[in-house]
Amino acid sequence: MWEQQVAFWVIAVAMAGAAIGVVRANNVVHAALFLIVVFAGSAAQYILLLAEFVAWVQVLIYIGAIIVLFLFGVMLTRAPMREERGKLDNSQRLASAVVALFLFGVLAVFLIDAFGGTELRFRDSMVEVGSAASVGDSIFRQFVIPFEVVSMLLLAALVGAVALARRD
């Protein structure tokens, strides 16, 4: 059990530092690289929570596809590759920090109040729950209509992105 805790804390500290890096970096490409650390860290947390399939989907979709999209966005908007102190932020930094800290405080108080005594107990049967077979079974039986709706949404997003970005 303690190995899990150690792994959690190591990954969590890396993720928290990288998340701050994403919102504080002075270079757009560095922010994208910090985002990779956050996504890889969450994939590792999913493995700790025995959700193996979702972890690999996270690696493929987030690190594989979304980061590449972001890097294309950085390239196409000709974001400066050098450090640009202060140019990437607007003037509401202090107010935003107050809002974010307040939100975190409220969330932490409520979470500790609501789930303070709840322990996660890992059993061998949970490995089966997180497997691709079980997730696929659930998607194609219980959640088949949301699945079809999501496929329509992806099609609409594809057509919409092409319609927005084409030049005429």
Added chain:
Amino acid sequence: MPINYFLILSAFLFCAGAYGVLARRNSVLVLMSVELMLNAVNINLIAFSAQAQDVAGQVFALFVITIAAAEVGIGLAIVLLIYRNLRSPDLDRVEQLKG
């Protein structure tokens, strides 16, 4: 292992994302912060899935990942349009609707 570890980590990521959405000027960075917030939600869903020993939370997380991908596609198309029209990716230049 207390479930709160995961929930508070997720709350932290969400608040970092909220800070980024509010404080960033560059539109690509705002989209990255939105992704941070969506990712925080996924950690919550997986943690509750492990607590309930039910696969439904993992399926929801998969749906969130899919919708995040669609959102980034559309979002970047909009960012490109803003850049093409204003010659700048900065969101505070987008003020044509101001009275």
